[in-house]
Amino acid sequence: MKRPLMLFREHQSALDQAIFFAQFAEPGDICFCVGAGGAGKTSLAQILGPMLYGEQSSQQSGTKPFILVSLDAADRAYFSSKDFIRSCLLELGDPFRSRVEDVSRWELAPEIKQRLVRLTSLHSSRSHGEPEMRAAFVNLAKMLGVKLLIIDEANMLRLTQKTRVPTDYLESLRRLGDKAGCSIILFGTIDLLGLLGHSAQLNRRTSRIHIARMSCRDECGAIEFTAFLKGIEIDYSITPGLLTEQRFAVHELTYGIPGEIVGLVKRAKMTAGAEGVELEWKHVSKAGHLPMAWKQMITEADLIESTMEGTGSMPDPRADAAHPKRKIRMKPRRTANSKYSS
Template sequence: MLLTGTLEHAHFKAWEREARVCITHASKGTLVFVVGPSGAGKSTLRSHLEGTSYRSDADSSKNQIPLVSVLATNSESGYFSSKDFYSRMLGQLGDPFRREGTLTGSPQAKQMTPEQLDFLGEPFWDSIRVSMTETKIRRAFECLAQAVHLQAIFVDEAQSMCLTHVNRSPSDHLESLKILAERLGIIIFLFGTYDLLDIWNHSAQLNRRSHLIHLQRYDTDLDADRAAFYSVLRMYSKAIGFEEPATLSKHAETVLAWTFGVFGEVEKLFERARFTALAQGRDGLRWQDIEEAKYTPIQTERLKHEIETGEARVKGELPKVPKTATTKRGNRYPGRRNPVRDPCGPQS
């Protein structure tokens, strides 16, 4: 970070209010989609909500935090693994029966029903090295979540759930989370880029149980957004240290055009420029450093396409394009011919 503090987006308060309305008034079992371009402030909003809405008192034990915040990763050969996902959520709840080998006398045991105690008390859980199925891990998470009165789950980088194997639809993971939210009576926030829209709005039932919060960039066509953008640039100008203090004021419109009003892109632009200056033995930045740090034309076109396409899909202007399953090539039995029809007729 080039700044010691956090820059607040002009619309951040509105996003925060909308999220808090979902927290306090949305029915249990709701999925809240928080989408926007990379660098729009999704992680900042998530961290703010974690610290102000769900964290319990400092005296509470680790196993009584009513919030699970987890990062969705593509840990399985580049694909999203729901087994790994539930394993990491289970670990955040403390997972006492696997660490201690028994539930007897633990604080969680006092909150559980006899059926839950029987399930979690099986010898299966006595060793961490035992290979566990996804179903077992999910069931254990549900039992512990009910015992600690879990209120919400935050999933960051949720667009990773779209990276699935050919034989599994990305919407399967979303349906699994929807059922989990309904069963536990909690709210699940999904923070992700516009790629998350691949699994959003895939069924009428999900639409009825979900809410969308769109974290928009600074709109270059709105005077108020342009003024707010230039105001934040002035804060950068004071904090970064240019050799010529009026550099950003002179080139504010150019920076806005290069970054499309996304301040995460502005931060990275200045960071790359800083690397250039330091490599040349200078502490102060020059406009030439920023020019060298800007994206190439093909990178700029990619960023523009992702932002404009994502915004259009949020507005319902572009339909969701179904992904065609790729067929596996190659011979299942080496040495044998693949089954194909021999040519026949006069031309054979």
């Protein structure tokens, strides 16, 4: 089980800022919400919409004030803007994938249902490209009153095809939100930093939020971190005090990143289970990352913190030393035995 999200001030601060942005942003405004891997970005993305507008079941019929989509592209090696639009349409009741009889059963206002039936009868996802799908999303978003588009795993925007530049997608998102009448919040990790500050025109329409790691530098932080560890001990049936009494050592092993703490505990319990013994501190202390991975975890967290807090230089999107961009090969490599090789 995961601990409740609101256990420490860093998360509460990020949530408060995201709520404030959503309430006062104008259509087309974009907010970058960036944190280290395991900082709790997905959890924050999932609760933001319901906290602002209520659960879907409590919303007025025929309305959808927010949608949440993920850019996780496990089935491909690059970001696809068409697949992104398709995901957005699915959240709104995609007319390209629905049948007229399906739309007729939806609980929508009569005038909206009538327009959707007409749209569904005229369109097919097999015969329409991205421009038509974007137009359909804009129309649906306006009809359903979408105010906020929440995008998780937005760092996938950096994984582009050879003919595209990541900032092209950012400009496209801004225009999409402007036309659809909604603001946009991007949740991502270190790769998302490369999209910050790329043009003066977009800079005035963007905000940034840092999802910080937990800190033990002051008494309040130490108390909150201890409370978080107590929750982990309860959730994973760990002997009380095993983690809390070693809170500073746990913080050093995980750098105060919630997801890293959970991963540490899972690895330690796996080792103890394989040995057929109860979990002890020696299992936890040996479950930390290898030195190279531990150093990378700290480097990325520090880079995100310095960039988002404005105390460090903006990373170069073309040469990110901490986390280099993957090269995408769109064509199969020719071999020496190929009949086309020279």
